[in-house]
Amino acid sequence: MQINIRAVNKARDFLIKNKRTIAVAESVTSGNIQAALARAKDASKFFQGGITAYNLGHKTRHLGIDPVHALECNCVSEIVAEQMAKKICDLFLADFGIGITGFASLAPEENIHELFAYISIANKEKILITQKITPRKSTAYQVQLFYTNEAIRMLNLMMATKV
Numbered sequence: 300m301q302i303n304i305r306a307v308n309k310a311r312d313f314l315i316k317n318k319r320t321i322a323v324a325e326s327v328t329s330g331n332i333q334a335a336l337a338r339a340k341d342a343s344k345f346f347q348g349g350i351t352a353y354n355l356g357h358k359t360r361h362l363g364i365d366p367v368h369a370l371e372c373n374c375v376s377e378i379v380a381e382q383m384a385k386k387i388c389d390l391f392l393a394d395f396g397i398g399i400t401g402f403a404s405l406a407p408e409e410n411i412h413e414l415f416a417y418i419s420i421a422n423k424e425k426i427l428i429t430q431k432i433t434p435r436k437s438t439a440y441q442v443q444l445f446y447t448n449e450a451i452r453m454l455n456l457m458m459a460t461k462v
Contacts (some may be wrong), residue, residue, distance in 0.1 A: 322391035
């Protein structure tokens with residue numbers, strides 16, 4: 300599996316044509332969404348940047364995540380993804396924000412018995428979509444690529460239907 304460049308280019312074309320920008324707040328994808336957008340031609344015309352925050356401390360400090368809720372869910376919930384998506388718009392002065400948090404590998408010792416992620420896409424303070432996605436079991440890297448491609452697919456879907 301690899302990044303769907305065609306989907307990235309579709310998002311790029313829409314954003315540039317409509318003079319809109321995007322930023323990304325991610326954890327489970329380890330910066331892969333940011334890297335995919337940054338590699339697109341003319342990325343500086345639409346991509347504002349992003350933050351990769353892995354733990355509760357950084358998600359709380361930099362992305363304004365509610366620490367009490369985050370502790371209850373190991374930083375993985377629709378609420379956390381939505382807070383990440385909205386806050387990244389604000390921090391990077393972007394029109395759109397993607398927030399993603401989840402699990403890319405099992406960790407039974409930490410009570411993580413299934414792989415899933417929540418992806419949220421915001422237009423400033425308005426959440427356009429939040430979705431739970433579940434990959435097939437695979438290597439952590441393949442799961443991260445799956446999540447990255449799903450985030451870009453969802454972004455294109457939102458731009459085609461709601462923006």
